[in-house]
Amino acid sequence: MLTTSLPGGTWTLGGLTVTRFGYGAMQLAGPGVMGPPADRDGALAVLRTAVELGITHIDTSAAYGPLVTNELIREALHPYPEALHIVTKVGANRDQQGGWPPARDPESLRRSVHKNLETLGLDVLDLVNLRLGDATGPRPGSVAEAFETLADLQRQGLIRHLGVSNATAEQVAEAQAIAPVVCVQNMYNLAHRRDDELIDALAGQGVAYVPFFPLGGFSPLQSSVLSRVAARLEATPMSVALAWLLRRSPNILLIPGTSSAAHLRENIAGAALSLSDDDLVELDTIGR
Numbered sequence: 001m002l003t004t005s006l007p008g009g010t011w012t013l014g015g016l017t018v019t020r021f022g023y024g025a026m027q028l029a030g031p032g033v034m035g036p037p038a039d040r041d042g043a044l045a046v047l048r049t050a051v052e053l054g055i056t057h058i059d060t061s062a063a064y065g066p067l068v069t070n071e072l073i074r075e076a077l078h079p080y081p082e083a084l085h086i087v088t089k090v091g092a093n094r095d096q097q098g099g100w101p102p103a104r105d106p107e108s109l110r111r112s113v114h115k116n117l118e119t120l121g122l123d124v125l126d127l128v129n130l131r132l133g134d135a136t137g138p139r140p141g142s143v144a145e146a147f148e149t150l151a152d153l154q155r156q157g158l159i160r161h162l163g164v165s166n167a168t169a170e171q172v173a174e175a176q177a178i179a180p181v182v183c184v185q186n187m188y189n190l191a192h193r194r195d196d197e198l199i200d201a202l203a204g205q206g207v208a209y210v211p212f213f214p215l216g217g218f219s220p221l222q223s224s225v226l227s228r229v230a231a232r233l234e235a236t237p238m239s240v241a242l243a244w245l246l247r248r249s250p251n252i253l254l255i256p257g258t259s260s261a262a263h264l265r266e267n268i269a270g271a272a273l274s275l276s277d278d279d280l281v282e283l284d285t286i287g288r
């Protein structure tokens, strides 16, 4: 049984207990999520700090770099502590321009799962998300062939649990009819609340919702309401944004990204901020 002093406590993803405060490794790659980091030692230090501070959920993808964040994770943390769970994604490649072309045909998915196993130095992947849609967001369309391919790899023992990412509610339901879905990883934050209904529905089913871009991603969250609430609480807007997500629903798991160990510490401390009902009502006006 994992106990943690990290804000939010823990959540069970399938059979895996993780801290609700996790870490997203995407920002460790070079500019545009391509190539190596400018500060390699700094990147390794961020990963080691995350584990030292008790984080047991790290999000990555072979597409970050490509392969850069997986290799950094392996270098920094292998052999992995038993409690650590590394979540990866398949379904997109990288092109020369840094684009993210879909790669969801069965052969590409199989190749990507094996590439993740190899670069992370694992025999089994704890959790693999099928990334859907494109850079503009979810796109409708059947996920059956792609999700069945992953379910097959799961039956072969290469994957413990499955999730979907950048998905519509219909695609989540279609995937759930094929195999259990333990998490949905979509874009969501104080200002971008398209998934409000989906989050509540998943909470009712005991399925985790993992917002990507919790701090706004490449364009930091900016809102006069957020700045006002943060100033009143003598906190940073980032702290308020993370604390709000933890309060929003118990099935929300955080994977904020940073390339800085100092920011990581700041974010952990900030997410513990206590928000009053009045703060919540005010913050609710941002994304509605």
Ligand SMILES: NC(=O)c1ccc[n+]([C@@H]2O[C@H](COP(=O)([O-])OP(=O)(O)OC[C@H]3O[C@@H](n4cnc5c(N)ncnc54)[C@H](OP(=O)(O)O)[C@@H]3O)[C@@H](O)[C@H]2O)c1
Pocket: 023, 024, 025, 026, 027, 059, 060, 089, 131, 165, 166, 185, 186, 211, 212, 213, 214, 215, 216, 217, 218, 220, 238, 255, 256, 257, 258, 259, 260, 262, 263, 264, 266, 267
């Ligand atoms: N499924 C998908 O399609 C998908 C898409 C995008 C991302 N993701 C995952 O989601 C994770 C989170 O998204 P994200 O990292 O792109 O965006 P994010 O967490 O919303 O924001 C990260 C940005 O915030 C900055 N930041 C973080 N803490 C800060 C602090 N205390 N003070 C000032 N700036 C701070 C970081 O800069 P510094 O480096 O300077 O701290 C970085 O630029 C990713 O790492 C990735 O694992 C998934």
